Amino acid sequence: MNRRYPLEKVRNIGIIAHIDAGKTTVTERVLFYTGISHKIGEVHEGAAIMDWMEQERERGITITSAATTTFWIPSYEEGNKEKEHRINIIDTPGHIDFTVEVKRSMRVLDGAVVVFDGVAGVEPQSETNWHYADEYKVPRICFINKLDRTGANFVKSYQSIKDRLTKNAVTLQLPIGLESEFEGVVDLVSMKAIRFEGEKGEKIVEEEIPDNMKDDAQKMHAELIEKVADHDDILAEKFLNGEDVSQEELKSALRRSILKVDLVPVFCGTALKNKGVQPVLDAVIDYLPSPLDVPPAKGIDPKTDKEIERAPTEDAPFSALAFKVATDPFVGTLTYFRVYSGSLKRGSYLLNATKDKQERVGRILRMHANHREEVEEIFAGEIGALVGLKDTTTGDTLTDPASPVILEQITFPEPVIEQKITPKTKADQEKMGVALRKLSEEDPTFRVSTDSETGETLIAGMGELHLEVIIDRLKREFSVEAGVGQPQVSYRETIRKEAQAEGKYIRQSGGRGQYGHVYLRVKPLERGEGFQFVDSIKGGSIPSEFIPAVEKGVKEAINKGVIAGYTLIDFEAELYDGSFHEVDSSEAAFKIAGSIALQEAVKHADPVILEPIMSVQVTTPMDFFGDVAGDISSKRGRIESMEDRETTKIIEALIPLSEMFGYATKLRSMTQGRGFFNMEFNEYEPLPKSLEEQVVEGRK
Numbered sequence: 001m002n003r004r005y006p007l008e009k010v011r012n013i014g015i016i017a018h019i020d021a022g023k024t025t026v027t028e029r030v031l032f033y034t035g036i037s038h039k040i041g042e043v044h045e046g047a048a049i050m051d052w053m054e055q056e057r058e059r060g061i062t063i064t065s066a067a068t069t070t071f072w073i074p075s076y077e078e079g080n081k082e083k084e085h086r087i088n089i090i091d092t093p094g095h096i097d098f099t100v101e102v103k104r105s106m107r108v109l110d111g112a113v114v115v116f117d118g119v120a121g122v123e124p125q126s127e128t129n130w131h132y133a134d135e136y137k138v139p140r141i142c143f144i145n146k147l148d149r150t151g152a153n154f155v156k157s158y159q160s161i162k163d164r165l166t167k168n169a170v171t172l173q174l175p176i177g178l179e180s181e182f183e184g185v186v187d188l189v190s191m192k193a194i195r196f197e198g199e200k201g202e203k204i205v206e207e208e209i210p211d212n213m214k215d216d217a218q219k220m221h222a223e224l225i226e227k228v229a230d231h232d233d234i235l236a237e238k239f240l241n242g243e244d245v246s247q248e249e250l251k252s253a254l255r256r257s258i259l260k261v262d263l264v265p266v267f268c269g270t271a272l273k274n275k276g277v278q279p280v281l282d283a284v285i286d287y288l289p290s291p292l293d294v295p296p297a298k299g300i301d302p303k304t305d306k307e308i309e310r311a312p313t314e315d316a317p318f319s320a321l322a323f324k325v326a327t328d329p330f331v332g333t334l335t336y337f338r339v340y341s342g343s344l345k346r347g348s349y350l351l352n353a354t355k356d357k358q359e360r361v362g363r364i365l366r367m368h369a370n371h372r373e374e375v376e377e378i379f380a381g382e383i384g385a386l387v388g389l390k391d392t393t394t395g396d397t398l399t400d401p402a403s404p405v406i407l408e409q410i411t412f413p414e415p416v417i418e419q420k421i422t423p424k425t426k427a428d429q430e431k432m433g434v435a436l437r438k439l440s441e442e443d444p445t446f447r448v449s450t451d452s453e454t455g456e457t458l459i460a461g462m463g464e465l466h467l468e469v470i471i472d473r474l475k476r477e478f479s480v481e482a483g484v485g486q487p488q489v490s491y492r493e494t495i496r497k498e499a500q501a502e503g504k505y506i507r508q509s510g511g512r513g514q515y516g517h518v519y520l521r522v523k524p525l526e527r528g529e530g531f532q533f534v535d536s537i538k539g540g541s542i543p544s545e546f547i548p549a550v551e552k553g554v555k556e557a558i559n560k561g562v563i564a565g566y567t568l569i570d571f572e573a574e575l576y577d578g579s580f581h582e583v584d585s586s587e588a589a590f591k592i593a594g595s596i597a598l599q600e601a602v603k604h605a606d607p608v609i610l611e612p613i614m615s616v617q618v619t620t621p622m623d624f625f626g627d628v629a630g631d632i633s634s635k636r637g638r639i640e641s642m643e644d645r646e647t648t649k650i651i652e653a654l655i656p657l658s659e660m661f662g663y664a665t666k667l668r669s670m671t672q673g674r675g676f677f678n679m680e681f682n683e684y685e686p687l688p689k690s691l692e693e694q695v696v697e698g699r700k
Helices: 023-033 054-059 096-108 124-135 154-164 211-231 233-240 247-259 277-287 426-442 464-478 544-558 587-603 622-634 663-670 689-699
Strands: 010-017 066-072 085-091 111-117 140-145 169-171 173-176 184-187 192-197 203-207 264-268 297-300 307-310 319-328 332-341 343-345 349-352 357-360 364-368 371-375 377-379 383-387 397-399 417-423 447-450 457-461 482-484 492-495 499-507 514-524 531-535 571-579 607-621 638-645 648-656 676-686
Touching: 010 023, 010 096, 010 124, 010 277, 023 066, 023 085, 023 140, 023 277, 066 277, 066 383, 085 277, 096 124, 096 319, 111 124, 111 154, 111 277, 140 154, 140 277, 154 169, 154 264, 169 211, 173 211, 173 264, 211 233, 211 247, 233 247, 247 264, 247 277, 264 277, 319 426, 364 377, 417 426, 417 464, 426 447, 426 457, 426 464, 457 464, 464 482, 492 514, 499 587, 514 544, 514 587, 531 544, 544 571, 544 587, 571 587, 607 622, 607 663, 622 638, 622 648, 622 663, 663 676
Parallel strands: 010 085, 010 111, 066 364, 111 140, 140 264, 169 264, 531 571
Antiparallel strands: 066 085, 173 184, 184 192, 192 203, 297 307, 319 332, 319 397, 332 383, 343 377, 349 357, 349 397, 364 371, 364 383, 417 457, 417 482, 447 457, 492 607, 499 514, 514 571, 607 648, 607 676, 638 648
């Protein structure tokens, strides 16, 4: 089996956007123009190919990222089969509750297409996704969509990208007309007008730029060359010498700058009306990286802890990252993975280096949204799925057993909302345990725990919609009938000052006793730093073999804070002294002593309950602004900024999550159904003393 497409002709891209910017519609057009589908599936008709879950079709939103493989010959090379490229696309969700899907996709992509709504411009979730792309240094191109809508404004949307996301955005196109008069685009690289004809816009017609746009286009073309010259030495030299810059030279310089994430090009169109999608596909091939343009994957050698690199070549040892686990009704567990180096054959063995477990490779699949193709072998730079891996979860590294490596893992946000869930019958109880385990393996931001006092099962997630979808899936996919309690806020606890305490566990009973004795010091850390355990034992006052037991006891005690039993976060526990008994000391005794010492130290360290504060963006018609702003203040909210957009007002505020339950209904009734909001987790803040008692009571 040889690779059909050399690496330089492969693109791994994601399509990301705020909810409702038209991301899935763009992807459906891509599948149609590249010949994967013969008819266009529309989201509003519930027939989009990429939205294959029932819940996605009903709600008209994307919940899971779907992966698909497609092929494209640049439109300016039409019919030249040798120029065909393979594009692996991941369509990601826009809703903040499913942010995990965007983050894990970013980790394995080489490039991204960011879609914006031509009326709204940059929206909150576009910012979050943009920051994920920055975090993983993903080169990207922007597509301002929906320019056929009433109120569409290309200049304003482009400006919002420059103001709120990056000063280095450069427009490569100008729209010809707007709203119902939107007809096509002017390409500022080739200096030609492009129109899209035929029933589905499949025919691309190049013509001269309309007279009324020539001056604007010339001015923008000159600005484009100047901006690229600022970031590219080769072009700068020609520009400064006053020489003419050819189209090919401009494209090469653009590619170099985009790959370094120095520039972000902006395109425009309307996917729903089939205008402007093919130039974006051309741009994916012209400007976004192939696996060869991306730095080699870095990882740690598990044997030596040294950093090693894996180049994207087939003769390097196999390494891949599992970025998604899905439960498929037909084949069982599907593990999506991105191959960084080497190749993998069916029937071989691989090592899950993260968990140090061996796995057998049964079937290797190449995914096409809702159907799949079996392959014998998969190569560096490709994305595929494996069937039936036993121990692999999201973020695990899969490698050649002979030369293991652990690639950089993906970190996920903590869930902020929880609910009790109770099975209806005994049969449901047995099925529910299995189903919840499968769902939590699939989604790292979904957690299942048991309340140690009441024995009830608690599920936690990123928001009300997230848990609603989980409960819906329990019912449909796993046939589990369950009742759920009211959503609860997932509070945390922390400390505000340093303190120390002693933990002693001594039991004498006939025969061998138990003896563990430790001194712990706790001190607060900055928000978001998590928990750290420090071993400062000098002179062997506690033998080194008992220290992991102390750490284990401390970590178990963290799960039960001293005020209301919530998890403790953002502090350091330092083990600085203790004593042991030659005969009676054991790991179990030191574990209990560590747990006692932590609880005691925290009690004296000014403990406090932390509540999740959400970043909320409310869009309301001007007439209702006063009511909405007043309501935000009554929810202990702080208004951070306000912005006017035509007939609406946009309010950015920070509001405690506990005040936001049922807000959608309240906002609709306050604004006669015309207001809407988006919300995402911002940070944890101390809960006011006056509310602490209520939370403690509620916990009982």
